[in-house]
Amino acid sequence: MKSLKLPPWLVLLLPAIIILAAVVLIPLVLSLYSSFTAYKLTRPDSLYRWIGTFNYEKAIGDAKFWAAFGRTVLLLTVALNLEMLFGLGLALMVSKVTRGQRALRTMMMFPMMFSPILVGFQFKFIFNDNVGLVNNALQSLGITDQAIPWLVDGNLAMFSIIFAEVWTATSVFAILILAGLYAIPKDPLEAAKVDGCTAWQSFRYVTLPFLMPFIYIAMAIRSLDVARAYDIVQIMTNGGPARRTELLWTLIGRTGYVDARMGYANAMGYISIFLAIFFTVFFFRKLTAARAELGMGV
Amino acid sequence: MAQVHLRDVVKNYGPLEVVHSINLDIADNEFVVLVGPSGCGKSTTLRMIAGLEEISGGEIFIGDNVVNDLPPRERNISMVFQNYALYPHMTVRENLGFSLKIAKRPQAEIDKAVDEAAEILSLTPLLDRKPGALSGGQRQRVAMGRAIVRHPDVFLFDEPLSNLDAKLRTQMRVEIKKLHQKVRSTIVYVTHDQVEAMTLADRIVIMRDGHIEQIGTPLDVFENPVNTFVATFIGSPPMNLLNGVVRDGAVVLEDGTTVPVPPGYQAREGQAVQLGMRADNVMPVGHSLPPTEHMAQIEMDVNLTEPLGTETLLFAELAGAEVQAKMLNPRPVEAGERMTFQVMLDKCHLFDAESGAALRG
Ligand SMILES: Nc1ncnc2c1ncn2[C@@H]1O[C@H](COP(=O)(O)OP(=O)(O)OP(=O)(O)O)[C@@H](O)[C@H]1O
Ligand SMILES: [Mg+2]
Numbered sequence: 001m002k003s004l005k006l007p008p009w010l011v012l013l014l015p016a017i018i019i020l021a022a023v024v025l026i027p028l029v030l031s032l033y034s035s036f037t038a039y040k041l042t043r044p045d046s047l048y049r050w051i052g053t054f055n056y057e058k059a060i061g062d063a064k065f066w067a068a069f070g071r072t073v074l075l076l077t078v079a080l081n082l083e084m085l086f087g088l089g090l091a092l093m094v095s096k097v098t099r100g101q102r103a104l105r106t107m108m109m110f111p112m113m114f115s116p117i118l119v120g121f122q123f124k125f126i127f128n129d130n131v132g133l134v135n136n137a138l139q140s141l142g143i144t145d146q147a148i149p150w151l152v153d154g155n156l157a158m159f160s161i162i163f164a165e166v167w168t169a170t171s172v173f174a175i176l177i178l179a180g181l182y183a184i185p186k187d188p189l190e191a192a193k194v195d196g197c198t199a200w201q202s203f204r205y206v207t208l209p210f211l212m213p214f215i216y217i218a219m220a221i222r223s224l225d226v227a228r229a230y231d232i233v234q235i236m237t238n239g240g241p242a243r244r245t246e247l248l249w250t251l252i253g254r255t256g257y258v259d260a261r262m263g264y265a266n267a268m269g270y271i272s273i274f275l276a277i278f279f280t281v282f283f284f285r286k287l288t289a290a291r292a293e294l295g296m297g298v
Numbered sequence: 299m300a301q302v303h304l305r306d307v308v309k310n311y312g313p314l315e316v317v318h319s320i321n322l323d324i325a326d327n328e329f330v331v332l333v334g335p336s337g338c339g340k341s342t343t344l345r346m347i348a349g350l351e352e353i354s355g356g357e358i359f360i361g362d363n364v365v366n367d368l369p370p371r372e373r374n375i376s377m378v379f380q381n382y383a384l385y386p387h388m389t390v391r392e393n394l395g396f397s398l399k400i401a402k403r404p405q406a407e408i409d410k411a412v413d414e415a416a417e418i419l420s421l422t423p424l425l426d427r428k429p430g431a432l433s434g435g436q437r438q439r440v441a442m443g444r445a446i447v448r449h450p451d452v453f454l455f456d457e458p459l460s461n462l463d464a465k466l467r468t469q470m471r472v473e474i475k476k477l478h479q480k481v482r483s484t485i486v487y488v489t490h491d492q493v494e495a496m497t498l499a500d501r502i503v504i505m506r507d508g509h510i511e512q513i514g515t516p517l518d519v520f521e522n523p524v525n526t527f528v529a530t531f532i533g534s535p536p537m538n539l540l541n542g543v544v545r546d547g548a549v550v551l552e553d554g555t556t557v558p559v560p561p562g563y564q565a566r567e568g569q570a571v572q573l574g575m576r577a578d579n580v581m582p583v584g585h586s587l588p589p590t591e592h593m594a595q596i597e598m599d600v601n602l603t604e605p606l607g608t609e610t611l612l613f614a615e616l617a618g619a620e621v622q623a624k625m626l627n628p629r630p631v632e633a634g635e636r637m638t639f640q641v642m643l644d645k646c647h648l649f650d651a652e653s654g655a656a657l658r659g
Contacts, residue, residue, distance in 0.1 A: 191383040
């Protein structure tokens with residue numbers, strides 16, 4: 001019997017190929033394929049009903065999809081910028097602390113240690129209009145005597161979600177920016193002082209350019225995170241009220257698992273991925289530019 | 299108008315005192331050079347004048363004002379840092395013009411000042427580069443340029459030429475001297491290089507271990523060093539020092555050679571002393587030293603010669619110590635040759651062996 005002989009390089013690469021195929025390739029191909037079918041989770045045989053680009057056309061023509069898309073972009077923009085500003089402020093303050101800085105740095109990481117699901121539950125409770133901490137506090141302080149519908153009013157609900165996002169992730173920015181602050185050489189700052197800079201001017205013209213690469217790295221990481229935001233929103237508002245906080249992935253999740261229309265959900269997912277890719281590429285471009293600016297090579 | 303005065307200025311880092319109560323008065327338009335071995339506190343002193351380092355005691359005046367509590371930007375100084383301290387994200391042009399931009403000067407004025415400085419420092423072709431794309435010497439020139447575009451009351455230079463090659467250094471030294479004559483401002487200049495110190499300074503300040511050892515004109519510190527440290531630090535080759543004891547108005551060296559006490563010096567009978575003489579004042583007999591009143595003759599074995607072209611440096615041995623001498627109009631000398639040398643006594647010095655202080659009578 002002639003045994004099947006594989007060339008040695010293939011044998012050696014085989015484990016990697018098998019793992020990659022199982023983990024990346026098969027799900028990718030399968031989901032891509034299913035986005036061209038009328039696949040419904042409840043009817044497995046529909047996986048073979050090829051309907052071409054119908055799902056994509058439907059998504060592109062779907063106002064709900066674009067509303068969720070726009071809302072995700074909004075959340076990305078607002079949350080990232082707020083996190084950046086707060087993170088920068090926090091990092092600047094912590095870097096000025098002379099005693100107990102190590103403990104502060106550890107404490108800064110606490111919000112990142114909780115599962116987003118738990119954070120969602122926590123804020124759902126905090127912003128609850130009847131028993132929530134916020135309303136209770138506001139009422140006891142006499143600032144208002146009404147129950148503010150934090151999670152029920154559309155705009156307030158979005159605000160609450162952004163609040164929760166910012167609370168969890170500001171420390172990502174703070175930590176990366178703090179690393180940047182530690183890496184800044186002392187001399188240019190001294191030169192700036194001699195050149196007549198006020199504290200603000202030193203910050204604006206010397207410190208900030210040095211921090212930009214770190215800010216862009218944080219932005220790139222966080223843009224991927226926020227673009228796939230699901231858990232906090234799902235728990236706090238479930239996309240409601242009346243879809244006023246519906247984001248891309250809560251919409252996609254609902255379409256896929258609740259409505260069982262997996263093919264359509266996958267098609268929307270593929271369109272959404274471009275959003276994440278766009279932001280990542282954008283921030284990496286910025287990062288490269290900021291590094292080149294500092295003469296750190298490309 | 300900007301004199302600078304240091305009154306009992308002290309600097310400590312925690313319990314460690316690195317500058318010990320120094321006093322220094324710098325006149326308006328004066329060029330003062332701080333020299334001293336590495337770690338003696340030159341940079342620290344300069345940085346205290348700049349306001350980059352808080353002073354732990356004493357007072358610093360610029361003009362008539364105590365500036366102890368003024369931040370650097372209110373002292374109207376400019377500084378060249380030992381390690382350039384350029385802004386890496388700005389081009390050479392932006393680096394040079396930065397202080398003027400901060401001062402909100404009109405763009406035309408900034409451009410003019412930058413072009414002028416670039417011209418003086420041969421930086422014109424590099425104006426659009428970033429510091430990362432410059433050599434060490436070029437960066438140093440940018441750092442110089444950044445200081446001279448402004449017209450500050452006081453220039454502070456921390457070893458601004460240390461990374462240049464010998465030719466460029468000489469050239470820049472001349473430029474600095476010219477600059478000083480042109481812009482007439484007060485300059486405090488730190489260097490290791492005593493040639494720089496001697497050629498540039500109106501007055502030299504010699505520091506050691508956070509103390510000022512001597513302040514004087516270059517000629518003064520060269521001709522009248524107050525102690526053995528200054529004597530050996532200033533001048534090249536360093537001054538020869540020979541141990542001896544004073545007997546009957548003469549210094550008796552360890553091997554019995556006697557040399558009269560140099561004129562102008564006084565020592566007790568039996569005092570342990572060090573006799574100091576520079577190589578320029580010790581020459582083989584018959585070698586061009588004009589005969590003067592105060593001459594002494596000594597015999598030494600020559601161990602080594604170092605021909606320098608117009609003159610030859612001779613390394614000889616006397617009383618167990620090495621003595622360097624000079625021979626103008628060189629002739630070949632065999633190692634081990636015994637020669638008779640003439641010493642110009644009125645250029646010699648006498649120091650107390652214990653304290654090192656000059657024994658001026
Ligand atoms: N931040 C600091 N903490 C403790 N000691 C310091 C500090 N900075 C400087 N020193 C000490 O102060 C002394 C003077 O330092 P300084 O930099 O003024 O020397 P310098 O004369 O400029 O030397 P160099 O010629 O090598 O530049 C040195 O002994 C140095 O170790
Ligand atoms: Mg120094």
